[in-house]
Amino acid sequence: MGSPSxxxxxxxxxxxxPAAFGKVYExxxxxxxxxxxxxxxxxxxxxxxxxxxxxxxxxxxRRLEEDTDLGAWLYTVARNLARSxxxxxxxxxxxxxxxxxxxxxxxxxxxxxxxxxTQKRLELALRDLATPLREVLLLVVVEDxxxxxxxxxxxxxxxxxxxxxxRARAKLAEALDEQTKPGRxxxxx
Amino acid sequence: xxxxxxxxxxxxxxxxxxxxxxxxxRVEVQTLRRARAVLVEEEETGLLVGLRGFWxxxxxxxxxxxxxxxxxxxxxxxxxxxxQ
Numbered sequence: 001m002g003s004p005s006x007x008x009x010x011x012x013x014x015x016x017x018p019a020a021f022g023k024v025y026e027x028x029x030x031x032x033x034x035x036x037x038x039x040x041x042x043x044x045x046x047x048x049x050x051x052x053x054x055x056x057x058x059x060x061x062r063r064l065e066e067d068t069d070l071g072a073w074l075y076t077v078a079r080n081l082a083r084s085x086x087x088x089x090x091x092x093x094x095x096x097x098x099x100x101x102x103x104x105x106x107x108x109x110x111x112x113x114x115x116x117x118t119q120k121r122l123e124l125a126l127r128d129l130a131t132p133l134r135e136v137l138l139l140v141v142v143e144d145x146x147x148x149x150x151x152x153x154x155x156x157x158x159x160x161x162x163x164x165x166x167r168a169r170a171k172l173a174e175a176l177d178e179q180t181k182p183g184r185x186x187x188x189x
Numbered sequence: 190x191x192x193x194x195x196x197x198x199x200x201x202x203x204x205x206x207x208x209x210x211x212x213x214x215r216v217e218v219q220t221l222r223r224a225r226a227v228l229v230e231e232e233e234t235g236l237l238v239g240l241r242g243f244w245x246x247x248x249x250x251x252x253x254x255x256x257x258x259x260x261x262x263x264x265x266x267x268x269x270x271x272x273q
Contacts, residue, residue: 016228016229016231016232018225018228021224021225021228022221025220025221025224029212029217030209030212033210033212034209034210037210038210047212047213047216050212050216050220051216051219051220051223054220054221054223054224055220055223055224055227057224058224058225058227058228058231059227059231061228061231062231115207115208118203119203119206119207119208122203122204122207123207126204137204141200141201141204141205142204142205142207144205166197169197169200169201172200173200
């Protein structure tokens with residue numbers, strides 16, 4: 001269920017109001033891009049999927065239900081686009097070859113240079129997690145999406161979400177631990 | 190999990206502290222331009238659909254009714270003139 005401010009925006013979007021579209025973009029744009037960049041691991045791909053997400057909103061604006069939760073709607077579309085893209089891929093993204101000294105593909109060289117060592121280790125450990133585990137951490141922890149909404153976005157029951165979240169945290173902790181071992185082996189998906 | 194691993198709370202705090210990911214201005218401009226073009230296109234499509242609906246619901250039936258009424262009037266008039 002969308003918030004009261006979402007309802008006002010949805011009603012305007014149903015009329016194709018460009019100003020309302022701009023407000024939704026302003027409210028959710030940075031979050032959706034951050035989610036996509038870390039989910040895809042490739043900046044160019046994240047940019048393409050980001051554009052597609054907003055074009056889908058423009059296409060569906062007039063057919064949105066009044067109780068649409070715009071944030072959840074956008075995360076769902078972004079996540080589904082990323083899933084479709086992965087299904088079409090035959091090999092791992094180029095970031096697979098990147099070492100610990102190279103930026104994760106969602107970050108610019110400047111962002112990477114300004115990150116602390118711990119943040120770099122965490123980004124790399126996150127990048128190497130299996131996608132279902134990465135997406136639950138990105139949504140619930142990084143993006144701070146409530147459990148109920150995250151379960152709806154990921155098409156999971158609340159209990160399945162809780163279990164997956166717990167597994168994701170454990171795997172991430174393991175991956176971080178691996179990184180500190182001498183001659184560590186990188187975790188593969 | 191080894192005892193010196195970060196706790197779930199520590200992990201969550203670390204994840205929340207990750208730096209932002211900046212979207213290029215060029216991508217932002219392009220995204221908004223494309224999305225707005227779609228919004229306008231949808232509006233035009235919506236108008237056309239609305240016009241077609243109006244035609245189908247109101248104008249076309251009225252024309253048919255008008256034609257039928259004219260035909261009936263003509264038929265009645267013709268029949269009347271035959272009896273005169």
